[in-house]
Amino acid sequence: MSVAPLRVGLLGLGTVGQGVIRVLQRNADEITRRVGRPVVVTHASARDTSKAREVSLEGITILTDPMDIAAKADVDVVVELIGGTTYARDLVLAAIARGKPVVTANKALLALEGNAVFSAAREKGVLVGFEAAVAGGIPVIKAIREGLAGNRIEALAGIINGTCNYILTQMTEKGQAFADALADAQRLGYAEADPTFDVEGVDAAHKLTILASIAFGMPLNFDAVAVEGITKVTPQDIKIAQALGYRIKHLGIAKRTDSGAELRVHATLIPEDKLIAKVDGVLNTVLLQGDAVGQMGLYGRGAGGDATASAVVADLVDVARSIGAEARHLVPALAFQPDAVRALPVLPLDQVASAHYLRINVADETGVLKAITAILAELDISIEAILQKEPRGGEDATVAVITSVIPESRFNQAVARVRSLPFVREDVSRFRVEHF
Numbered sequence: 001m002s003v004a005p006l007r008v009g010l011l012g013l014g015t016v017g018q019g020v021i022r023v024l025q026r027n028a029d030e031i032t033r034r035v036g037r038p039v040v041v042t043h044a045s046a047r048d049t050s051k052a053r054e055v056s057l058e059g060i061t062i063l064t065d066p067m068d069i070a071a072k073a074d075v076d077v078v079v080e081l082i083g084g085t086t087y088a089r090d091l092v093l094a095a096i097a098r099g100k101p102v103v104t105a106n107k108a109l110l111a112l113e114g115n116a117v118f119s120a121a122r123e124k125g126v127l128v129g130f131e132a133a134v135a136g137g138i139p140v141i142k143a144i145r146e147g148l149a150g151n152r153i154e155a156l157a158g159i160i161n162g163t164c165n166y167i168l169t170q171m172t173e174k175g176q177a178f179a180d181a182l183a184d185a186q187r188l189g190y191a192e193a194d195p196t197f198d199v200e201g202v203d204a205a206h207k208l209t210i211l212a213s214i215a216f217g218m219p220l221n222f223d224a225v226a227v228e229g230i231t232k233v234t235p236q237d238i239k240i241a242q243a244l245g246y247r248i249k250h251l252g253i254a255k256r257t258d259s260g261a262e263l264r265v266h267a268t269l270i271p272e273d274k275l276i277a278k279v280d281g282v283l284n285t286v287l288l289q290g291d292a293v294g295q296m297g298l299y300g301r302g303a304g305g306d307a308t309a310s311a312v313v314a315d316l317v318d319v320a321r322s323i324g325a326e327a328r329h330l331v332p333a334l335a336f337q338p339d340a341v342r343a344l345p346v347l348p349l350d351q352v353a354s355a356h357y358l359r360i361n362v363a364d365e366t367g368v369l370k371a372i373t374a375i376l377a378e379l380d381i382s383i384e385a386i387l388q389k390e391p392r393g394g395e396d397a398t399v400a401v402i403t404s405v406i407p408e409s410r411f412n413q414a415v416a417r418v419r420s421l422p423f424v425r426e427d428v429s430r431f432r433v434e435h436f
């Protein structure tokens with residue numbers, strides 16, 4: 001006797017949407033064996049129905065307005081893959097209001113509107129799967145929410161934006177220009193529709209918001225994340241970091257502190273012998289510190305059609321298995337029971353302690369080193385490493401230092417004083433240094 005398939009309504013036929021169709025078609029037999037019934041895309045939305053796609057749409061009813069699918073009675077689960085936070089929100093809430101489970105890869109939507117979305121889903125007793133929203137194909141949501149549920153999670157840090165990591169890797173390994181590397185990341189389907197979300201750190205901040213929430217049991221609080229991207233990383237900084245034994249990576253970092261949490265995303269110098277420094281290209285990694293498990297790490301493709309589809313389809317398997325289950329038996333969306341999710345005070349950035357890299361280009365090297373080291377000494381900042389380059393072929397002289405771990409406010413004072421030295425050029429460069 002054949003069993004009725006799980007009927008999937010797919011909103012968005014872009015990079016990830018087509019990946020989902022491809023993976024469901026390719027692995028149909030494996031998935032049916034896991035779920036006990038087929039998982040089949042019956043409806044999909046496409047703004048341009050005449051556009052050629054890389055996947056076969058045979059047997060799929062194509063509609064132009066995704067809302068018609070979100071509201072359809074003969075769709076069992078809605079997969080939102082259009083992105084954005086306005087129409088996507090309406091679609092997700094419309095599906096939930098009709099009692100349909102939802103799977104989404106949309107970290108922007110969840111970071112900004114997730115508290116409301118999960119609350120609506122709870123009232124209706126439906127699952128909202130979002131494994132694809134953080135670190136693409138890496139099953140990090142499941143790992144934290146289920147695999148590490150016995151731990152108090154103290155900290156996590158990782159490369160959680162594939163586009164930034166791809167660009168930094170291309171700049172480091174191939175000397176490629178920033179703009180060219182970004183164009184490649186867009187062509188490969190890694191970048192957001194608006195790539196400034198990637199390169200200015202906003203996408204990583206969306207993901208960190210989600211990770212911190214499920215790791216620490218706090219509500220989603222995007223505004224609390226300190227956000228910096230990679231647009232200030234220059235080829236010169238990459239070379240100097242290498243000469244000092246470091247790689248520059250864009251990281252998301254969340255730590256518990258005595259009184260709350262620390263949440264930040266930024267370009268970071270990492271010693272070249274650390275695991276995280278060796279994760280290149282579109283690959284992502286998340287390192288976690290649990291009190292029982294100790295340090296552990298996950299690693300894999302953080303963006304791209306098939307890798308992200310891997311996570312979407314895993315959520316569809318969870319949905320298929322959960323249909324008919326009592327709401328209290330569902331894994332809580334934010335890992336903790338909703339009435340036990342508690343706000344945590346987030347440490348202001350100027351109180352965060354870390355080591356720092358400072359690079360200064362100077363018109364003339366005479367007396368420079370002495371003046372800079374004097375400022376650092378007066379502020380009780382020790383120097384862990386220093387590099388000095390004499391002026392050559394019309395180029396300025398350069399001084400770069402790595403400091404000891406100090407509160408950021410103190411480093412800010414040092415930078416302000418260094419900038420005001422008469423021989424210092426405008427483009428003083430600074431990044432945090434970490435040793436994960």
Ligand SMILES: NC(=O)C1=CN([C@@H]2O[C@H](COP(=O)(O)OP(=O)(O)OC[C@H]3O[C@@H](n4cnc5c(N)ncnc54)[C@H](O)[C@@H]3O)[C@@H](O)[C@H]2O)C=CC1
Nearest residue numbers: 012013014015016081082083087105106189190303304308
């Ligand atoms: N591309 C990637 O590697 C990853 C993407 N994501 C997320 O997955 C989602 C989809 O991303 P991609 O597939 O890369 O984007 P995409 O731009 O390739 O595809 C989005 C599709 O949705 C359609 N669409 C957009 N707004 C619409 C609207 N208002 N009405 C109807 N259709 C609309 C577009 O025409 C397009 O076909 C986004 O939320 C993104 O952040 C998550 C992880 C990885």
Ligand SMILES: N[C@@H](CC=O)C(=O)O
Nearest residue numbers: 161162163191192303
């Ligand atoms: N633009 C994102 C896509 C996956 O989340 C990235 O580059 O990581």
Ligand code: NA
Nearest residue numbers: 131134136138
């Ligand atoms: Na994931």
